Amino acid sequence: MEHKINYPNMKSTVNTQGEVVTQIIHFVGGIKRTYHGILTSSIKQGQFTKFKCVDGSMVMINDENVLCIEVFTETK
Numbered sequence: 001m002e003h004k005i006n007y008p009n010m011k012s013t014v015n016t017q018g019e020v021v022t023q024i025i026h027f028v029g030g031i032k033r034t035y036h037g038i039l040t041s042s043i044k045q046g047q048f049t050k051f052k053c054v055d056g057s058m059v060m061i062n063d064e065n066v067l068c069i070e071v072f073t074e075t076k
Contacts, residue, residue: 015040017073020054024070025061035059037074 014021022036037054044050048060 014038014043014071017071020074022072022074024072026067026069028065028067 021038024034039052042052050060052058
Protein backbone atom coordinates (compact mmCIF):
# COMPACT_ATOMS: atom_id res chain seq x y z
CA MET A 1 0.00 0.00 0.00
CA GLU A 2 1.47 3.35 -1.05
CA HIS A 3 0.99 6.47 1.13
CA LYS A 4 1.19 9.57 -1.06
CA ILE A 5 -0.12 12.33 1.19
CA ASN A 6 1.61 15.65 0.56
CA TYR A 7 2.50 17.27 3.87
CA PRO A 8 4.02 20.76 3.98
CA ASN A 9 7.79 20.59 4.57
CA MET A 10 8.32 21.99 8.07
CA LYS A 11 12.12 22.09 7.49
CA SER A 12 12.77 19.70 10.36
CA THR A 13 16.41 18.65 10.56
CA VAL A 14 15.14 15.06 10.73
CA ASN A 15 14.23 15.42 7.02
CA THR A 16 17.93 15.14 6.21
CA GLN A 17 17.87 11.53 7.50
CA GLY A 18 15.39 10.41 4.83
CA GLU A 19 11.68 10.16 4.12
CA VAL A 20 11.01 7.47 6.75
CA VAL A 21 12.89 7.08 10.04
CA THR A 22 12.84 5.28 13.38
CA GLN A 23 13.14 7.38 16.52
CA ILE A 24 14.03 6.32 20.04
CA ILE A 25 12.71 9.01 22.36
CA HIS A 26 14.21 9.25 25.86
CA PHE A 27 11.81 10.76 28.40
CA VAL A 28 12.35 12.28 31.83
CA GLY A 29 12.37 9.49 34.39
CA GLY A 30 14.30 7.02 32.23
CA ILE A 31 11.47 5.80 30.00
CA LYS A 32 12.33 5.13 26.33
CA ARG A 33 9.91 4.59 23.45
CA THR A 34 10.76 3.47 19.93
CA TYR A 35 8.63 4.64 16.99
CA HIS A 36 9.12 3.01 13.58
CA GLY A 37 7.98 4.27 10.18
CA ILE A 38 7.87 8.00 10.96
CA LEU A 39 7.13 10.13 7.90
CA THR A 40 9.63 12.95 8.32
CA SER A 41 7.61 15.28 6.09
CA SER A 42 4.72 15.09 8.60
CA ILE A 43 6.69 16.33 11.65
CA LYS A 44 5.16 19.50 13.12
CA GLN A 45 6.46 21.24 16.22
CA GLY A 46 4.54 23.40 18.66
CA GLN A 47 3.52 22.85 22.27
CA PHE A 48 3.53 19.19 21.27
CA THR A 49 5.62 17.59 18.53
CA LYS A 50 3.30 15.70 16.20
CA PHE A 51 4.06 13.19 13.45
CA LYS A 52 2.42 10.47 11.41
CA CYS A 53 3.66 6.96 10.80
CA VAL A 54 3.40 4.85 7.65
CA ASP A 55 0.71 2.70 9.32
CA GLY A 56 -1.55 5.80 9.57
CA SER A 57 -1.11 6.38 13.31
CA MET A 58 -0.36 9.84 14.69
CA VAL A 59 1.88 10.49 17.70
CA MET A 60 1.87 13.65 19.85
CA ILE A 61 4.67 14.18 22.37
CA ASN A 62 4.95 16.83 25.08
CA ASP A 63 8.42 18.29 24.43
CA GLU A 64 8.91 19.27 28.09
CA ASN A 65 9.23 15.58 29.00
CA VAL A 66 11.88 14.69 26.37
CA LEU A 67 15.60 14.52 27.18
CA CYS A 68 16.91 13.35 23.79
CA ILE A 69 15.88 11.69 20.53
CA GLU A 70 17.89 9.17 18.52
CA VAL A 71 17.07 9.07 14.79
CA PHE A 72 17.82 6.16 12.42
CA THR A 73 17.18 6.06 8.68
CA GLU A 74 14.90 3.27 7.51
CA THR A 75 15.70 1.54 4.24
CA LYS A 76 13.01 0.43 1.82
